Amino acid sequence: MTVADALMLALGAIAVGSGVFVVTSAHLVRAGFYLVVSLGAIAGLYLVLGAELVAWVQILVYVGAVVVLLLFAVMLTRAPIGPSKDLDRPAAPAALIGGGVGLGLTVLLVDAFRWTEFELPPPGTGRRVGEQIFGAWVLPFEVLSILLLAALVGAIVLSRPDIGARPDPDAAARPDEPPPGPVDESAEVVARLQRIAARQSAAQERLRAQRAAEKVGGRLTHPDEIATQTATTREDVLKQKAHDVVFRAREAGPTLGQPDKTEISDSAARTIEGTSREIESRPIPDRPTRALPSGEAQDRAGNRALPKAPDQPGPDPDGEAT
Amino acid sequence: MHAVIPYVIAGLLFALGVYGVLRRRNAILVLMAVELMLNAVNLILVAADATIKSALGGVQPEAWAYPVPEPRAGAIFALFVIVLAAAEVGVGLAIVLQYYRLRRAVVLDEVALHEHDHERVTG
Structure with a gap:
């Protein structure tokens, strides 16, 4: 039992433990954060095994990009903040198959490697990996870049509703039906908007009543029609003033x-x-x-x-x- | 270093991923479980890179098997798998978001696979 063994056992315990929380947690966001912990522990395992570049790429790509993308998807699908009840199917068949896979793989690997010791290779530097990628593996590298480009284009095409959509064959049958918006609001958002509109109209009503009361008060002080006249022509006076300001300054x-x-x-x-x-x-x-x-x-x-x-x-x- | 430790960890992670894919109904959580499985495969690749070569002590290396003197192909395969996983997550989340936009749900049990409705052109 060396230092490397102890490190690998600890990091593996962290990775597997938080992986258990990833697949069992009732909170969507917590599952994402446990995934961060699990992937970070796996990056530590890569470091112990001597694959330094893979570890840093793992942290950059997985923890930095993929998990953030998953959390953005959690936000965009309006997942609830608290625990969700309907995230899971019944556990029995999944546990059976997952346990079977885990048991089988563990037995196979333990039987294959026993408790034999290996010497750790010297840690691979980025220079060596780079030489290999651009030397022996340059063709898969280029194919992979084309695949990334295809994935990019595919994601854009998928997420834009106006690209590649076939016309509805039933559209002629019901021409008066307006097409549904790409994002129409859910019921709670509609209710909130209606509440806001009601509050605004109430405030406008209050303001109008206040102004009417002021007008009545002005008429009481000036019994003639001057008050109403000034009230009606006040807007015109303001317009004239604005006109004067603009054009005289010009x-x-x-x-x-x-x-x-x-x-x-x-x-x-x-x-x-x-x-x-x-x-x-x-x-x-x-x-x-x-x-x-x-x-x-x-x-x-x-x-x-x-x-x-x-x-x-x-x-x-x-x-x-x- | 005992080689069995990273292999068993990878096997357990893969089993967790299988369990998550089968158990979860939410599409995003299924994608997270797929990430766990891909990481298990990566861990196998890196561990094999670190251990197999010293295990192959008496085997005569073939000339075509080692195009470069010091192969570290496991790390490179792991990098390739990471790139594949990134592309998979991008396209998968695009599909999930588009499905959510159409149906207001990301529950995989209720995806209607048998009925075929044309998508409508929305301005």
Whole structure:
């Protein structure tokens, strides 16, 4: 009993034990995670047996990709979180056949190898395996790559409903029936959507009632029809305001082909060098702001038309720099 | 190293995989059990790679059997089986998801094999 034997026994116990949980657990997700433990223990067995590259590929491909794919499938099929009752068939025939296979294989292998000892070979490095793959086994390697490509294409074709679907021969018999959607919702999702819609309509109703109460209050303060008029034309006023903001800002903005007025004034101010006071008194060039109300936009447009108006005598960082 | 240990572990894992395939009704769990079986085969291959060569002490090696001086074909076969398992899981899960999309179930007992209905073109 060497260190390698002890390691292999421990890792094998972990692998077989978690394998038992994989095939008996009532939780789908737990079965996936026990599969991770089992495959990791098998990777440890590969390491003990000297197949280093296989161990790392096992961890990369199985634990990293295959189990994640299985868990994604568990999610996409909307498996329940808790234990599921109907995962299993009756256990007797499966246990009979599985136990028979296990007993037969164990007896066969124990009889074949007895308790004879072997010396472990030197651990295989990735270099040796790579030389072999691309030397002696290059044809199976290429065939395997074609197989991977075929599997990729096949998976895509399978999971797209619009590729390769034959037309329904009974479609002419019932033309008025709409085709079922590729994913139509289950009953609980439909119920949840209906609840959300009901809540939203209730909230809208409340808001409408609140607004009506406000309107009544406004009418009480203004007994004339001004209140209703403002209430009706409020939207128009807002629209007009938005129109003013958009188009006035566009008119006041720089047009193509003509230099901006602020640019002209800037260059004029920069030609006078040496008199920092002149530059200091220059107003800060305003940036084009689009989302202002119309009055302020007009104000800014006026500022831009008269850029040297000394209404903003703030200190200018550009002036200090020059 | 006693060679019987990895072989027996592999045999037990294969038996567990057979039991899982026969016992489970959920298609994803059946695929997990198939993974266990494939790993058992991989373990056999790697263990044979580590042990058989030293067992074949007095056997005269054939020239065609060893195209390269130091064969480690077991590890390479194990790599090939891993690739096959990855492809199998990809296509198998695509089939399972498509079946779930059509029938809202992944229970293998209720797959109607005898009735043949054409799939409909869904926009």
